[in-house]
Amino acid sequence: MSFPSTPVTDTPPTAPAQGPAFSPLYQQIKGLILQGLEAGEWRPGELIPSEMELAARFRVSQGTVRKAIDELAAENLVMRRQGKGTFVATHAAQQVQYRFLKLQPDVGDLREEGRAQRQIIDCKRLRAPAEVARLLALRSGDAVMQVRRVLAFAGVPTILEEIWLPGQAFKGLTAEQMGSYQGPTYAMFELEYGVRMVRADEKIRAVLPDAEQAELLAVSNSTPLLSVERVAYTYNDVPMELRRGLYRTDTHHYRNALN
Amino acid sequence: MSFPSTPVTDTPPTAPAQGPAFSPLYQQIKGLILQGLEAGEWRPGELIPSEMELAARFRVSQGTVRKAIDELAAENLVMRRQGKGTFVATHAAQQVQYRFLKLQPDVGDLREEGRAQRQIIDCKRLRAPAEVARLLALRSGDAVMQVRRVLAFAGVPTILEEIWLPGQAFKGLTAEQMGSYQGPTYAMFELEYGVRMVRADEKIRAVLPDAEQAELLAVSNSTPLLSVERVAYTYNDVPMELRRGLYRTDTHHYRNALN
């Protein structure tokens, strides 16, 4: 068993309990499981140990482990399947494909449209511009990969995007690789680079395209487009991707559920 | 005690358990609490009975009630406060004001900008156009209220919106009422009309304004704007508001967190 049987320390009853202190047991367990996920002890799509097993390992009750896993499941980091076990979430899973893509056709469903056709415009290694560096928590001038591509649905070019990735983690990324992989790009990132995106933030604006953008999307330069700037994070809130997209919204719309 | 002491029926062990059947106990309890919320037994902002009290009323354990309330809290229908109790959620609560408004200033915070200035353009009673009727689950031609207004932040007109409400539930709504109420419009709806919005769906597009829209927002007619069509629902997925907004995104942006 490669995972150390870490005994969870009780809060010393004599300690003055200063500062932030006090974290519920299940939060500590959640943290330990998270460490395993980060460390790659269990890879995306794999089964993690059963609740009973984790309870024995951490010397807590099954109920405490359950509550820890409940929170991980609520954050989409793992997926429970009754009768089978708990699995590390993956962007390759059929049910959650394109989890971060909120663009929907006005009629029908994205999955019915079939796979998007991808046209890679270029894939370069560059020095990070200041703004890109800032959003990726790099230093200005650090190496980054830049990919530009167009996604077409049903033959209609709909999304033009510019993807920026930390050069260190994505060393060796090629246009060929971006173009040939079937399925979500985020699934490829997991498989080829061991980088799993767990959440993202988007800033959305309405803009007009410049001449090049208009041509790539086959629209006039007076066609308003959605500008979607996304920063995607891996574990521990580490930013690992900046994606700047232009979406055509004449036949599609950005859909958002507010709770 | 106005709430009947409803005994929860066990699934008859002899019943053939056909069809969908089988709902966990805590889901049934959740449904019963929901009925109380819908019926207005406890109003927005009020305290609901303690877990122990509900457990006694429904003849189940406290743990089962807790799980029911956990789900209601996750859906923002109630709010728990340790040591005090569980409260019916309200749009008037300081912490969740403007829960459905995703527009943020590029620098700073909406709350720091102070209250929005509201300019009511008009407030009319109309017969519902076909599309409005469809989205509000009414019949074409049914009475609806229409409010048009401009919201300005720091003196800059930023949002132009058109609000459609079912005429029956919002009989008597006036421009004066829309303009004079301090705080979120949704809080006024709760207070004055007993209608609580619990979730919403938005469809977002990039558009260009027509002449009137451009003038009201003080932009040129070639300034791209966000078009945000929101349908807000009360309990039981009943649509109660259609709101069509145009957002300026030169100094603000629409912010979305992806999980």
Place this chain on the structure above:
DNA sequence: TAGTGGTCTAGACCACATA
């Protein structure tokens, strides 16, 4: 048949708020 997660219970103790 065995193992998994899902539900339900009962009881103990903790942290927080109020009187």
Place this chain on the structure above:
DNA sequence: ATGTGGTCTAGACCACTAC
């Protein structure tokens, strides 16, 4: 001091999956 929600445990049984 009392009552609230929050945590933790232990054990029982249920539903689903696989062998």
